[in-house]
Amino acid sequence: MQYRELGRSGIQASVVAFGAWAIGGGPWWGESDDQESLRAIGAALDAGINLIDTAPVYGFGRSEELVGRAIAGRRDEVVLSTKCGLVWDTADGTPFFEQSGYTVNRCLEPASIRKELEGSLRRLRTEVIDVYHTHWPTVPPATTSIAETMGCLLELQAAGQIRAIAVSNVSTAQMDDYLAVGRIDVNQARYSLLDRTLDAEVAPYCVAHDISILAYSPLEQGLLTGKIGMDRELTDDEFRSSLPWYKLANRRRVLDLLAGWADLTAHYDCTLAQLVTACTVAQPGITIALCGARKAAHVLDNAVAGRLTLDPAHVRRMRQEVANLGQPE
Numbered sequence: 001m002q003y004r005e006l007g008r009s010g011i012q013a014s015v016v017a018f019g020a021w022a023i024g025g026g027p028w029w030g031e032s033d034d035q036e037s038l039r040a041i042g043a044a045l046d047a048g049i050n051l052i053d054t055a056p057v058y059g060f061g062r063s064e065e066l067v068g069r070a071i072a073g074r075r076d077e078v079v080l081s082t083k084c085g086l087v088w089d090t091a092d093g094t095p096f097f098e099q100s101g102y103t104v105n106r107c108l109e110p111a112s113i114r115k116e117l118e119g120s121l122r123r124l125r126t127e128v129i130d131v132y133h134t135h136w137p138t139v140p141p142a143t144t145s146i147a148e149t150m151g152c153l154l155e156l157q158a159a160g161q162i163r164a165i166a167v168s169n170v171s172t173a174q175m176d177d178y179l180a181v182g183r184i185d186v187n188q189a190r191y192s193l194l195d196r197t198l199d200a201e202v203a204p205y206c207v208a209h210d211i212s213i214l215a216y217s218p219l220e221q222g223l224l225t226g227k228i229g230m231d232r233e234l235t236d237d238e239f240r241s242s243l244p245w246y247k248l249a250n251r252r253r254v255l256d257l258l259a260g261w262a263d264l265t266a267h268y269d270c271t272l273a274q275l276v277t278a279c280t281v282a283q284p285g286i287t288i289a290l291c292g293a294r295k296a297a298h299v300l301d302n303a304v305a306g307r308l309t310l311d312p313a314h315v316r317r318m319r320q321e322v323a324n325l326g327q328p329e
């Protein structure tokens with residue numbers, strides 16, 4: 001496994017990380033098996049994956065609870081990453097989405113962050129969070145200034161409750177506002193070979209400011225592993241049904257693209273998930289591939305990508321072929 005420093009934090013994280021959204025279950029992911037989720041996290045640590053990313057809102061506490069159980073006794077092996085800013089047990093903030101009978105609000109008020117952190121520390125059975133993200137920026141009507149949010153995060157950092165300060169789903173202008181107050185070391189953002197929006201502005205900005213990018217949904221929720229075929233039916237609730245590349249006409253194009261990489265998987269003696277993940281972390285500015293998983297077999301597959309280095313000519317070819325694919329209909 002290769003490891004990279006997160007920003008200037010001194011924290012070394014595995015280039016393939018474990019994303020713990022799906023283990024929270026719920027309508028977006030369908031039912032999850034907690035025992036299998038625990039095995040998956042154990043398998044990740046055994047395979048050298050040290051960064052585990054979760055959030056309070058994933059399964060409304062369930063994901064954090066499971067991560068806490070899985071890492072009990074192994075805390076010193078883990079770079080523990082969680083988030084604040086999506087709350088469901090208060091009327092504070094601005095409504096974002098409804099799920100499982102809850103209204104989830106965006107809120108980054110200092111008092112709310114402190115309350116959320118207490119909940120995360122309890123569920124994760126720890127005294128410190130290594131990477132603490134603001135999950136989504138606030139929006140009107142209940143906007144909190146970035147200066148106020150960042151002031152609170154700096155206090156929590158000074159108190160030793162969080163180590164690296166991180167942001168997610170932000171623009172470069174918002175990162176400017178964070179950096180005007182203090183240091184951020186990580187930006188967690190959506191990035192996959194099929195969605196390289198970050199290349200234009202955010203990735204160069206992060207490189208210039210020594211901010212590591214944790215690329216989320218790098219496998220396009222499984223599509224880029226080649227294991228989601230044309231016959232896979234999606235329910236309306238399932239998160240994947242909101243992703244344009246899953247529409248059948250678009251999915252066909254992606255599956256044809258992946259089939260064209262058979263020579264590469266043969267050359268490296270690897271799976272498509274490994275090829276795609278290795279290519280993702282070879283992109284400029286992309287530090288970590290935050291691969292979601294809830295099965296030990298998937299974790300073991302993805303972890304191998306952490307020791308696979310692709311020939312730059314192959315990386316260029318894959319980029320070009322994805323570019324040739326164009327946009328989804």
Ligand SMILES: NC(=O)c1ccc[n+]([C@@H]2O[C@H](COP(=O)([O-])OP(=O)(O)OC[C@H]3O[C@@H](n4cnc5c(N)ncnc54)[C@H](OP(=O)(O)O)[C@@H]3O)[C@@H](O)[C@H]2O)c1
Pocket residue numbers: 018019020021022053054135168169188189215216217218219220221222223225227273290291292293294295297298299301302
């Ligand atoms: N900051 C944010 O706003 C944000 C947003 C989204 C995600 N994230 C983070 O990023 C992580 C990853 O993103 P993601 O879960 O959306 O997408 P992803 O990593 O692209 O896909 C994860 C899903 O792909 C399937 N999969 C993974 N490895 C596989 C393999 N080797 N073979 C076959 N299928 C495989 C699994 O689906 P099944 O379990 O259904 O089999 C898995 O749950 C999340 O867990 C979360 O930590 C953050």
